[in-house]
Amino acid sequence: MTATIAKIIWLIGGLAWFALRFTARERSRKTPVRYSGRGAREYALLAASLTGLGIVPFIYVVAHFPRFADYPLNPVQAYLGVAVEVCCLWLFYRSHHDLGHNWSVSLDLRERHTLVTTGVYARVRHPMYAGFWLMALGQVLLLPNWVAGPVGLVGFGILFFGRVAREEAMMITAFGDEYRAYMRRTARVVPWFY
Numbered sequence: 001m002t003a004t005i006a007k008i009i010w011l012i013g014g015l016a017w018f019a020l021r022f023t024a025r026e027r028s029r030k031t032p033v034r035y036s037g038r039g040a041r042e043y044a045l046l047a048a049s050l051t052g053l054g055i056v057p058f059i060y061v062v063a064h065f066p067r068f069a070d071y072p073l074n075p076v077q078a079y080l081g082v083a084v085e086v087c088c089l090w091l092f093y094r095s096h097h098d099l100g101h102n103w104s105v106s107l108d109l110r111e112r113h114t115l116v117t118t119g120v121y122a123r124v125r126h127p128m129y130a131g132f133w134l135m136a137l138g139q140v141l142l143l144p145n146w147v148a149g150p151v152g153l154v155g156f157g158i159l160f161f162g163r164v165a166r167e168e169a170m171m172i173t174a175f176g177d178e179y180r181a182y183m184r185r186t187a188r189v190v191p192w193f194y
Contacts, residue, residue, distance in 0.1 A: 001078040003070075003144050007061045009078075010142040013085040014054070017092060017135065021105070024096040028103045028110065037107030037170055045159040046106070052155015053132070057139055060148030073144040081141030088134035094120045095128040107167055115175045117182055123191040125182065126164065130189045132156045164188065 059065055098119035120127040136152035143149040171179045
């Protein structure tokens with residue numbers, strides 16, 4: 001596999017992710033938001049994630065910048081990146097499907113919001129975040145550049161560590177002991193680990 005093909009695969013993965021998100025947004029936006037935790041902090045976290053997982057790698061793919069940080073692509077690394085991207089997209093599909101009308105891009109609770117504990121949510125509380133970690137790992141493996149590859153881990157890491165505790169506090173406020181019990185029987189992102 002060449003670096004050009006790996007870049008194209010990264011781009012196709014990004015387009016597929018966007019299509020999944022767009023479909024979920026259209027489905028969930030029909031249900032009004034009851035509570036929103038959006039604000040300047042939330043938008044800054046989203047911007048960090050978008051920069052690391054979208055803007056910087058896209059500039060690298062289309063303009064080959066920053067060229068000075070390139071390294072030779074190992075084909076095994078690239079094929080592993082493809083496998084990670086496929087797992088990432090499957091996890092995003094399942095997460096959006098299982099959440100249904102409850103999904104939101106931000107810290108929102110919708111009218112008639114339900115606590116989803118089935119499907120991929122039976123194993124982890126935040127499978128979408130797991131999907132984003134996989135997306136960032138796939139980016140490292142597919143983009144042979146010391147800046148454009150790892151910047152996704154940094155950008156999403158900022159969002160994850162800046163948001164996950166606030167999200168879980170919001171869910172405890174909304175669902176109380178039911179959510180606390182759910183927390184005790186599931187991992188946060190990686191089954192049986194974290």
